[in-house]
Amino acid sequence: MTAPHPPSLLRRLASHESLSFWLTNAIPRRTLTLLVGWVSRIEHPVVCGAALAVWRRFTDIDLADAAEASYRSMHGCFTRRLRPGSRPFDARPGIVASPSDGIVGACGRIEQSMVLQAKDSSYHLTDLLGGDDDLARRLEGGTYVTLRLTSGMYHRFHAPHDCRVDRVTYISGDAFNVNPATLRRIPRLFCRNERAVIRCGLRSDGELIVLVPVAAILVASIRLSFLDVRLHLRYRGPNRIDCDALLQRGDEMGWFEQGSTIVVLAPQGFDLAAGITGGDSIKAGVALLERTID
Secondary structure: OOOOOOOOHHHHHHHOHHHHHHHHHOOOHHHHHHHHHHHHOOOOHHHHHHHHHHHHHHOOOOOOOEOOOOOOOHHHHHOOOEOOOOOOOOOOOOEEEOOOOEEEEEEEEOEOOEEEEEOOEEEEHHHHOOOOHHHHHHHOOOEEEEEEOOOOOOOEEEOOOOEEEEEEEEEOOEOOOOOHHHHHHOOOHHHOEOEEEEEEEEOOOOOEEEEEEEOOOOOOEEEEOOOOOEEEOOOOOOOEEEEEEEEOOOOEEEEEOOOOEEEEEEOOOEEEOOOOOOOOEEOOOOEEEEEOOO
C-alpha cells in the first residue's frame, strides 16, 4: 500500500485557525470575490489548469462521481454535476432529506427566535430572514440544521421533499468566510453575508420548510434553477421574487459558485433525523429531519 502524501505546506497553513481567519477576512473580500469569479470563468486550458492546481493545494477535491472527466474552466469544476444515481434521496413521506452535501454545524431547536451560529454565539432568526417577523414566528419552536459546504465538495443543492417554492427573498451583503474559525469570531455572520431565503411548501400538506443558502468569500453568487436570474454581489433587481415552482424530492434547486452554507429551517413537528449530529459529514439525500406529528 502506498503511503498517503503529507498535506502540502499551503494546506497546513490554511488549516491553522488564526492564520486562516486573518488571511480570508482581513482582505478586500468583495473585490477578491469578483476577481476570482471572473478568473474562474476563463475557458483556456492553461488558465484552467493553473487555477485547478492552486485550488487542489488548499483542499481535497473528490471527482470520483462527477459526470465529466475534464473541464474547460475552474467554474465548470466548481459547479459540476454528478452521474445519475450518485445521490439517492430518502423517499419516506415523513423525512426531509439533506438538500446538499455538507458538514453538519450548529443544529437544534429554535427557541425565542434564536439560532446558534457557533458555541456561545447566536443570532436572531428574523435577522437571517431579512426582517421577516411573520416567517420567524411560524418557525418558532421548530428545528434548524446548518450545513457547511467546503470548497472541494459538490456544490449543487436539491429539493429536500416534494414541494412548491412560492417566494425567494434575496438579501445582499458581505462575503465573509464561513469556516469555523470565522464563525467563532464574527457575530451574526450569516445575517451579514449575501443570502437567499427560499420558502418551500411541502406538497403533501403545505407545511413550510425554509432553505437559506448563504454565500461567502470567493463564492458570492447563488444560482437557482427555477429562476431566470443570477443572484450575486452586483445584483440590483427586486429583493422579493414571487414564483410558483413545483419540485420533486431530489430535483436540482440551484448551486453555489464554490462552497458555502445552507441553513435548513422547519417548524414545530420536525426533529433531527436519527444519527444527525454536529460534525458529521453527510451527502445530499440522506435523512436530515423527520416528522414527529401527523
